[in-house]
Amino acid sequence: MASLTLLLSILTTLVSLAAALPASSNANPDLEVRQTELPLWTGVYICSDADFLGNCEHRIRPLGSNNCIQLDGETTAFGPDRGISCTLFKNGLCRALDGGSLRLQFPGTPNVGPEWNDAALSYYCVEL
Numbered sequence: 001m002a003s004l005t006l007l008l009s010i011l012t013t014l015v016s017l018a019a020a021l022p023a024s025s026n027a028n029p030d031l032e033v034r035q036t037e038l039p040l041w042t043g044v045y046i047c048s049d050a051d052f053l054g055n056c057e058h059r060i061r062p063l064g065s066n067n068c069i070q071l072d073g074e075t076t077a078f079g080p081d082r083g084i085s086c087t088l089f090k091n092g093l094c095r096a097l098d099g100g101s102l103r104l105q106f107p108g109t110p111n112v113g114p115e116w117n118d119a120a121l122s123y124y125c126v127e128l
Contacts, residue, residue: 040062040063040064040127041060041061041062041063042060042061042062042063042080042081042084042125042127043058043059043060043061043080043081044058044059044061044078044079044080044081044084044086044108044123044125045057045058045077045078045079045080045081045108046058046059046071046075046077046078046079047075047076047077047078048074048075048076049076049077050076050077050110050111051077051110051111052077052079052110053077054076055074056077061125063084063125063126063127064124064125064126065094065124065126066124067124067125068092068093068094068122068123068124069122069123069124070092070121070122071088071120071121071122071123073118073119073120073121074118075088075112075116075117075118075120076111076112076117076118077108077109077110077111077112078104078108078109078112078120078123079104079106079107079108079109080104080105080106080108080125081106082106083106083127083128084105084106084125084126084127084128085103085104085105085125085126085127085128086103086104086105086123086124086125086126087101087102087103087104087123087124087125088101088102088103088104088112088116088120088122088123089101089120089121089122089123090116090119090120090121091121091122092121092122093122094122094123094124099119102116102120105128
């Protein structure tokens with residue numbers, strides 16, 4: 001009989017402790033829920049020769065004018081992914097300091113022309 005009384009006492013204590021616990025770990029109103037915004041990424045198809053021939057590469061990089069991407073100076077064909085606008089520059093700083101800039105959007109161009117052929121040294125892309 002004493003062991004039954006002890007068992008009931010322990011059971012009552014456990015039930016009262018369980019009732020005092022919060023329903024979930026997120027129940028604390030002092031906890032701040034944080035959402036991290038991930039950067040948007042895009043692709044650009046770049047080729048060394050006209051008509052998207054030669055050495056070609058589909059580069060995946062983050063969007064935004066703060067994401068300057070350097071080129072090797074051998075770009076003739078340039079094709080941003082759908083919904084993207086990219087700006088090419090003749091320097092590695094993504095600034096229109098010397099020679100201005102060239103803006104392209106999907107589907108791009110199979111030939112950037114004689115003024116830009118092998119002259120682009122950087123670019124950035126933004127969402128349309």
